[in-house]
Amino acid sequence: MDARTIKLDAGLVVHRAHPLNAETSVPALMGGVVMPNGRFYIRNHFQIPNLNAADYRLAVGGLVRRKLSLSFRDLMQMPSQTFFATLECAGNGRTKFDPPIPGEQWAFGAVSTAEWTGVPLKAVLDRAGIESSAREVLFQGADRGRVEGSSRTIPFERSLRLDEAGDSGAILAYVMNGEPLPIHHGFPLRLIVPSWYAVASVKWLTDIELIGQPFAGHFQTEKYCYEWQRGSEDAREPVTRMQVRALITEPNQGSEIERGDITIRGVAWSGIAPIERVEVNTGGAWHQVNLIGEPSRQAWQRWELVTRVNASGPAMLRARATDCAGRVQPEHAEWNRLGYGNNSVQEVTIRVI
Amino acid sequence: MDARTIKLDAGLVVHRAHPLNAETSVPALMGGVVMPNGRFYIRNHFQIPNLNAADYRLAVGGLVRRKLSLSFRDLMQMPSQTFFATLECAGNGRTKFDPPIPGEQWAFGAVSTAEWTGVPLKAVLDRAGIESSAREVLFQGADRGRVEGSSRTIPFERSLRLDEAGDSGAILAYVMNGEPLPIHHGFPLRLIVPSWYAVASVKWLTDIELIGQPFAGHFQTEKYCYEWQRGSEDAREPVTRMQVRALITEPNQGSEIERGDITIRGVAWSGIAPIERVEVNTGGAWHQVNLIGEPSRQAWQRWELVTRVNASGPAMLRARATDCAGRVQPEHAEWNRLGYGNNSVQEVTIRVI
Numbered sequence: 001m002d003a004r005t006i007k008l009d010a011g012l013v014v015h016r017a018h019p020l021n022a023e024t025s026v027p028a029l030m031g032g033v034v035m036p037n038g039r040f041y042i043r044n045h046f047q048i049p050n051l052n053a054a055d056y057r058l059a060v061g062g063l064v065r066r067k068l069s070l071s072f073r074d075l076m077q078m079p080s081q082t083f084f085a086t087l088e089c090a091g092n093g094r095t096k097f098d099p100p101i102p103g104e105q106w107a108f109g110a111v112s113t114a115e116w117t118g119v120p121l122k123a124v125l126d127r128a129g130i131e132s133s134a135r136e137v138l139f140q141g142a143d144r145g146r147v148e149g150s151s152r153t154i155p156f157e158r159s160l161r162l163d164e165a166g167d168s169g170a171i172l173a174y175v176m177n178g179e180p181l182p183i184h185h186g187f188p189l190r191l192i193v194p195s196w197y198a199v200a201s202v203k204w205l206t207d208i209e210l211i212g213q214p215f216a217g218h219f220q221t222e223k224y225c226y227e228w229q230r231g232s233e234d235a236r237e238p239v240t241r242m243q244v245r246a247l248i249t250e251p252n253q254g255s256e257i258e259r260g261d262i263t264i265r266g267v268a269w270s271g272i273a274p275i276e277r278v279e280v281n282t283g284g285a286w287h288q289v290n291l292i293g294e295p296s297r298q299a300w301q302r303w304e305l306v307t308r309v310n311a312s313g314p315a316m317l318r319a320r321a322t323d324c325a326g327r328v329q330p331e332h333a334e335w336n337r338l339g340y341g342n343n344s345v346q347e348v349t350i351r352v353i
Numbered sequence: 354m355d356a357r358t359i360k361l362d363a364g365l366v367v368h369r370a371h372p373l374n375a376e377t378s379v380p381a382l383m384g385g386v387v388m389p390n391g392r393f394y395i396r397n398h399f400q401i402p403n404l405n406a407a408d409y410r411l412a413v414g415g416l417v418r419r420k421l422s423l424s425f426r427d428l429m430q431m432p433s434q435t436f437f438a439t440l441e442c443a444g445n446g447r448t449k450f451d452p453p454i455p456g457e458q459w460a461f462g463a464v465s466t467a468e469w470t471g472v473p474l475k476a477v478l479d480r481a482g483i484e485s486s487a488r489e490v491l492f493q494g495a496d497r498g499r500v501e502g503s504s505r506t507i508p509f510e511r512s513l514r515l516d517e518a519g520d521s522g523a524i525l526a527y528v529m530n531g532e533p534l535p536i537h538h539g540f541p542l543r544l545i546v547p548s549w550y551a552v553a554s555v556k557w558l559t560d561i562e563l564i565g566q567p568f569a570g571h572f573q574t575e576k577y578c579y580e581w582q583r584g585s586e587d588a589r590e591p592v593t594r595m596q597v598r599a600l601i602t603e604p605n606q607g608s609e610i611e612r613g614d615i616t617i618r619g620v621a622w623s624g625i626a627p628i629e630r631v632e633v634n635t636g637g638a639w640h641q642v643n644l645i646g647e648p649s650r651q652a653w654q655r656w657e658l659v660t661r662v663n664a665s666g667p668a669m670l671r672a673r674a675t676d677c678a679g680r681v682q683p684e685h686a687e688w689n690r691l692g693y694g695n696n697s698v699q700e701v702t703i704r705v706i
Binding site for chain 1: 382
């Protein structure tokens with residue numbers, strides 16, 4: 001059970017090696033809910049820290065009644081929880097914004113789903129006891145480095161308000177798809193905040209601090225915020241839950257398909273509510289597709305449509321999802337300065353022969 | 354997406370290399386439902402056939418209205434289904450029978466769970482059209498060889514009665530945990546008959562034949578039958594659905610555990626009905642454990658108990674499962690000649706220090 005080796009699958013598209021950033025290639029999205037660990041997209045901000053389960057401690061401090069220092073064994077001994085959750089990078093789809101936006105150049109594959117097992121965050125916070133003056137829970141990872149415009153070394157840190165942390169169902173995960181967390185996915189312990197863009201799910205988690213005011217660190221206020229121009233004003237809003245979205249996984253962009261019955265497949269998810277329906281357009285009307293498997297609030301759902309395409313030549317396939325809260329995927333998501341939350345309807349061009 | 358390489362995980366205990374047979378080591382059972390492909394137990398009867406998806410055909414014949422010859426692409430184009438299902442070798446636990454029984458010497462790890470995606474068997478049978486004279490569906494794999502007591506080469510073949518096939522929810526699977534079927538798990542196509550002992554889930558499936566009388570092949574009537582002595586008579590019954598069973602995955606057999614709170618974890622499953630309860634005994638009374646995740650008819654469920662152990666010295670841990678059909682795991686399953694279906698309550702000895 002050596003989590004130290006990074007096994008990458010041929011299905012991953014590596015964007016950068018240092019720090020390691022790679023997206024799942026869309027043809028590698030197959031099956032139901034599970035994305036195998038070797039194909040799961042990878043988003044790192046700094047070099048990958050090399051932690052050791054034997055020496056590992058999780059410190060819980062700040063505005064708590066009892067400071068804790070928990071070993072990996074202590075955490076393993078606590079009651080556990082397990083669920084499937086989709087993680088999506090807030091920058092997924094950034095390359096589809098026009099005009100183009102700097103930052104990791106994600107196409108559509110910075111999203112994957114796994115089964116996560118770990119300790120409920122609530123159980124750890126209950127054990128520490130939260131002081132009434134606490135407002136937010138700050139999570140610090142062991143990864144650190146410099147960010148543009150500063151010469152200081154900073155750790156990766158994110159916070160959740162106490163109400164968000166309480167409602168989130170977050171866990172401190174140590175198992176991913178039945179294996180110890182791979183090193184590049186946060187070994188030995190990471191936060192999983194289901195339904196939120198993955199930036200909230202801090203990897204290599206070593207410190208939890210209860211704080212009395214809103215956290216204003218780099219990854220909370222300078223990055224991972226929607227920034228729009230509204231007339232002469234700037235509007236700003238933090239990235240929180242995932243936008244509703246469908247992704248076409250079959251057929252592949254640019255493929256040649258024989259006339260007649262074609263099968264279109266994909267996944268759909270929303271951080272707000274389970275998926276209610278997915279519709280596919282092959283050039284005319286929108287067709288409602290078949291949703292496969294159980295609806296889930298936290299994990300993507302698979303869908304498929306077998307439909308007839310008679311005309312040969314280029315064809316454009318589009319898919320749009322609607323969640324049970326009534327959110328519909330937009331034709332064009334609003335451009336924002338840092339390129340987050342792009343849930344525009346995807347266009348897949350094929351050639352019918 | 355090369356399914357030709359056999360990637361084995363360090364967590365597998367290899368019993369035989371030719372044909373490849375390996376069980377999942379119990380400490381490698383972790384997390385929720387998913388067993389990663391590299392740790393999934395392997396049971397082969399013959400050498401692994403090396404099929405190629407491009408040339409592959411599934412023949413459907415016998416008592417049908419239309420004989421079919423389906424390419425891998427034809428199958429991929431058909432509507433699909435996806436679910437989690439536990440596969441257990443009928444011989445799992447054979448080494449725990451006394452007196453000992455020849456055959457693969459499985460301890461407890463010839464059981465694993467994966468998410469399977471494929472074409473419903475029913476859809477393929479509907480497309481062929483079943484003649485009214487048909488009684489059984491015979492499945493043939495591409496694996497073949499000699500069996501003891503015969504010099505003939507035979508294929509691996511198993512049948513299901515039509516009513517069994519119809520009720521089973523079986524699929525012709527081509528995806529296992531989000532990846533193409535690994536070669537040693539039946540690439541490119543295998544049958545998955547949920548809830549049945551895994552012998553029914555024929556790998557490297559190449560032929561489906563509708564037949565008019567009960568199939569009497571080697572793996573149907575000479576193996577994979579319970580055989581008991583009843584007075585001076587022999588009783589015989591085919592192996593069908595999995596027996597109700599709990600497995601302790603933590604702590605490990607022989608481990609040293611500190612006094613105080615200990616966490617006992619495992620999985621439980623039944624081929625008849627979802628798990629209703631699991632009880633654990635650490636030396637005194639039976640304690641009901643916490644079932645984790647959703648109940649399932651087809652997949653194992655995880656369970657856990659945090660309990661206090663105060664006395665130091667050796668201790669014996671036992672777990673027993675009850676399913677919603679009221680079947681309780683027996684203290685000692687009945688010995689049978691070929692060593693199948695051993696769902697005796699497992700005993701894990703630890704040392705409390």
